[in-house]
Amino acid sequence: xxxxxxxxxxxxxxxxxxxxxxxxxxxxxxxxxxxxxxxxxx
Amino acid sequence: xxxxxxxxxxxxxxxxxxxxxxxxxxxxxxxxxxxxxxxxxxxxxxxxxxxxxxxxxxxxxxxxxxxxxxxxxxxxxxxxxxxxxxxxxxxxxxxxxxxxxxxxxxxxxxxxxxxxxxxxxxxxxxxxxxxxxxxxxxxxxxx
Numbered sequence: 430x431x432x433x434x435x436x437x438x439x440x441x442x443x444x445x446x447x448x449x450x451x452x453x454x455x456x457x458x459x460x461x462x463x464x465x466x467x468x469x470x471x
Numbered sequence: 472x473x474x475x476x477x478x479x480x481x482x483x484x485x486x487x488x489x490x491x492x493x494x495x496x497x498x499x500x501x502x503x504x505x506x507x508x509x510x511x512x513x514x515x516x517x518x519x520x521x522x523x524x525x526x527x528x529x530x531x532x533x534x535x536x537x538x539x540x541x542x543x544x545x546x547x548x549x550x551x552x553x554x555x556x557x558x559x560x561x562x563x564x565x566x567x568x569x570x571x572x573x574x575x576x577x578x579x580x581x582x583x584x585x586x587x588x589x590x591x592x593x594x595x596x597x598x599x600x601x602x603x604x605x606x607x608x609x610x611x612x613x614x
Contacts, residue, residue, distance in 0.1 A: 431583050432494065432515075432579070432580060432583055433479075433494075433548070435579050435582075435583065436477075436549075436576065436579060439579065441477075441549075441551050441555060441575065441576060441579075442477055442548060442549030442550070442551060443549050445548075445549070446477070446479075446548035446549045449479065449546060449548045450479050450492075450548060453479060453481060453490070453492075453546065454490075455489045455490055459489055460487060460488045460489035
């Protein structure tokens, strides 16, 4: 997000880019941590 | 002045994994590049892992169409003037990877620090901890 904000600040791309990127981010807990034992076989 | 499209590139090998974000600047039909594959461009991203830290990487002549089906999503987020974006080798379509900036967007990427080693890489990602989303990390805020 830092990078896109920087590109917007420097007027390389439009501000709307920030909203697009924000909308594509995963929720904080998504895909983090180990899978429970046996999770792959269920 | 001709423009080159800037895309958000989201890599997700499977639906249970967090997306890995990068910026893909499509070369399109840049003047002087007509002999090259118009589907190629430059991918700006960071590589590494939360437990070892990340480093910036520019992938030249990157082709989204060559990625495995369903693993890459690209979303246009804007466009930049050609003079700000030309970075791929003009001579050929050879793929390469480096960390030497050749264009304004790449110079800007070099000015940001890639995420360092995460102290707890299994913790939920928030605006303080670092994530596999690479250079899209949030700044660490002092409380």
